[in-house]
Every structure is written in C-alpha cells, then in structure tokens.
Amino acid sequence: MKILTETYFDFKDVLIQPKRSNLNSRNQVDLEKTITFLHSKRTWTGIPILASNMDTTGTFEMYQKLSKLKIITVFHKHYELEDYPEDLDPNYYSLSTGISTENYEQVKKLISKLNPYFLTIDIANGYSTKFVEFCQKVREEFPTLTIFAGNVATSDMVQELLLTAKVDVVKCGIGSGSVCSTRLKTGVGLPQLSVCMNCSEVANGLGGHIISDGGCTIPGDVAKAFGGGAHFVMLGGILAGHDESGGELVTNETGQQFKLFYGMSSKHAQDKYNGGLQKYRSSEGKVRKIPYRGPVEITILDILGGIRSTGTYIGAYRLKDFPKCTTFLKVHQQVNPVFDNTIFLQQ
Numbered sequence: 001m002k003i004l005t006e007t008y009f010d011f012k013d014v015l016i017q018p019k020r021s022n023l024n025s026r027n028q029v030d031l032e033k034t035i036t037f038l039h040s041k042r043t044w045t046g047i048p049i050l051a052s053n054m055d056t057t058g059t060f061e062m063y064q065k066l067s068k069l070k071i072i073t074v075f076h077k078h079y080e081l082e083d084y085p086e087d088l089d090p091n092y093y094s095l096s097t098g099i100s101t102e103n104y105e106q107v108k109k110l111i112s113k114l115n116p117y118f119l120t121i122d123i124a125n126g127y128s129t130k131f132v133e134f135c136q137k138v139r140e141e142f143p144t145l146t147i148f149a150g151n152v153a154t155s156d157m158v159q160e161l162l163l164t165a166k167v168d169v170v171k172c173g174i175g176s177g178s179v180c181s182t183r184l185k186t187g188v189g190l191p192q193l194s195v196c197m198n199c200s201e202v203a204n205g206l207g208g209h210i211i212s213d214g215g216c217t218i219p220g221d222v223a224k225a226f227g228g229g230a231h232f233v234m235l236g237g238i239l240a241g242h243d244e245s246g247g248e249l250v251t252n253e254t255g256q257q258f259k260l261f262y263g264m265s266s267k268h269a270q271d272k273y274n275g276g277l278q279k280y281r282s283s284e285g286k287v288r289k290i291p292y293r294g295p296v297e298i299t300i301l302d303i304l305g306g307i308r309s310t311g312t313y314i315g316a317y318r319l320k321d322f323p324k325c326t327t328f329l330k331v332h333q334q335v336n337p338v339f340d341n342t343i344f345l346q347q
C-alpha cells in the first residue's frame with residue numbers, strides 16, 4: 001500500500017489566466033481540428049466533441065443535430081441493426097460495443113452493413129487484460145477502423161492501449177461522470193483535469209490521442225479539458241434533458257417537465273437491458289430527473305461560444321493551440337456564489 005501526495009485537480013479547482021492577445025472576435029477562433037489517427041491512419045476534420053454512448057445521449061436524433069456542426073455522436077450499443085438509417089455521414093458518428101461475444105457479433109454485422117470510420121470499445125474498467133486482448137483482436141480484424149477505447153485514467157494504461165492494443169484514441173475518465181457512483185461505491189477515481197493533463201502528455205509523445213470523458217458540467221469545463229490537453233471531450237449530462245436526448249418527457253403535477261437521465265450501469269439501465277442487476281454486482285450509476293431543456297442546439301452553441309470566448313481570452317486562434325496558451329491557476333473558489341439561491345427572472 002502507498003499514498004501519492006501530489007495534488008490532483010478537477011475542473012472546479014482551477015481557473016484559466018487571461019493573456020494579452022490580438023484576437024478581436026470570437027469568430028476568429030477556429031474550433032475545427034484535423035487529426036490523423038495513429039493506427040487507422042485516417043484523417044478526420046471536425047469539432048472534437050463527442051456525445052456519449054449513453055442511451056439518453058448517443059441517439060440518432062442527437063446525431064441529426066450534432067453532425068451538422070461536425071460533432072461526433074457515439075451511438076449507444078442497444079440499437080438494433082435495422083434501426084440504423086442508411087444515409088449516415090461516417091465522419092460524425094461512431095458505433096459502440098462492449099467486450100462480450102454477443103456485443104461483438106452484433107457490432108460486426110453493423111460494421112459490414114455501414115462501413116463506419118469509428119468504433120468505440122467501452123467498458124467501465126479498462127484495466128483488465130481481457131479488454132486489452134479484445135482491442136487487439138478488433139485491430140487485427142479491422143486495420144483501418146479508427147478505434148476509441150476505454151475507460152482508463154492513468155498514463156501507464158494509455159501507453160498500453162496505444163502501443164499494445166493498438167487503439168487510436170484512449171477514452172479517459174474514471175468516476176467523474178454526472179450520474180456515475182463509482183467513487184461512492186468503490187472509492188476509486190481520479191480528478192478529471194489531472195487525467196487530461198497526465199494522459200494527453202503520454203499520448204502526445206506516442207502520436208496517439210485521448211478523449212476526456214465525463215465531468216464537464218458547464219462550458220468552462222470543456223474549455224479547461226481542451227486547455228489541459230484533451231484531444232476530444234465526451235459529454236453526457238450536459239446533453240441530457242433535450243428533445244434529442246432519449247427517454248420520455250414527463251410532466252409533474254405543477255406542470256414542470258422532466259426527462260430521465262441515468263448511468264449505464266445504474267439499476268435502471270441494468271433492468272432495462274440486462275434483465276436486472278447480477279447478484280455479485282452493485283449499481284454504479286445514479287438515476288436523475290433532468291428539467292426539460294428544449295432543443296440541444298441551444299446548449300451546444302452555448303458550449304461552442306464559451307470555448308471560442310476562452311480562445312479570445314488566452315490568445316488561441318485554434319482549438320489546437322489551447323494547451324500551449326493555457327496557464328491554470330489553482331483556486332479555492334471558481335465563481336461568486338452570492339445569488340446562488342436567488343430566483344432569476346431570466347438566465
């Protein structure tokens with residue numbers, strides 16, 4: 001047993017220091033990136049944000065809106081083969097799979113039907129040998145597929161996945177999700193900003209990439225993830241509660257509208273897809289009612305506007321320049337809370 005005493009940071013623990021710059025307007029900040037992937041060798045251009053492969057956010061409806069902005073939607077793995085529309089743009093969606101034989105058989109059928117560019121291999125704990133072997137097998141079978149895989153949260157495992165398992169992009173984040181209860185149930189997890197910084201450093205050295213997955217609660221967090229070196233940022237909770245998010249819209253007695261949002265390993269999701277929770281497992285996901293938020297476009301444009309504005313504050317003309325333009329300050333308080341409990345007439 002040992003203890004690491006160095007400080008690890010979450011997004012809320014830091015602010016970004018402003019700098020002199022010649023940028024005059026937010027529209028001068030370019031959020032598109034062109035990325036060539038380490039093993040698939042494919043080149044992709046777009047805004048490197050991903051809608052999470054949760055069944056509430058990785059939906060076809062989400063893809064319809066986000067693909068227009070060149071943002072990728074990672075489809076959840078519970079769609080059937082015949083559910084998939086014919087005319088998907090392969091640049092802006094990813095299929096997803098777990099590592100069971102059943103999942104893999106299903107995704108192989110989808111791959112032969114759709115000929116996708118991206119596949120996301122997703123399990124809660126990416127530290128298992130079985131996971132690494134599964135990724136290796138997929139790489140051997142599909143050499144030109146761009147593979148996103150995770151989740152892990154430390155640089156040793158990023159290295160293993162890039163070099164041994166030959167995945168292109170490592171999905172990083174353990175316990176930081178909005179409806180995740182891994183830290184409560186297991187005591188395991190790492191603060192997400194430090195995950196971005198530590199994991200991207202190793203990936204950069206090897207020519208690979210990482211996704212910061214989970215923990216973004218406001219647009220400023222997405223900017224901090226990019227500033228901290230994340231090549232892609234995956235969003236769940238921020239995209240929940242919209243028209244395009246899965247789940248039923250429920251109206252309560254007072255007329256307020258909600259959508260259900262839940263972790264994919266919550267009891268709710270296990271009941272829905274796996275016929276209940278296995279006796280040896282505990283639920284590691286929460287279930288929440290999210291106030292209905294209307295069309296996702298409003299939220300996503302707000303996030304993109306926020307990131308562009310960060311660019312003007314730090315002198316970054318391109319998203320690519322964020323890490324080299326970012327100086328984080330360790331802070332004790334991020335925002336002024338004085339009116340937090342006041343009801344606003346307008347946001």
Ligand code: 5GP
Binds near residue numbers: 180235237
């Ligand atoms: P958010 O953007 O909501 O903070 O985080 C989204 C991420 O939370 C997802 O992309 C996924 O990695 C993670 N996640 C989703 N469902 C669960 C769950 O039930 N348990 C845990 N531990 N993580 C989850």
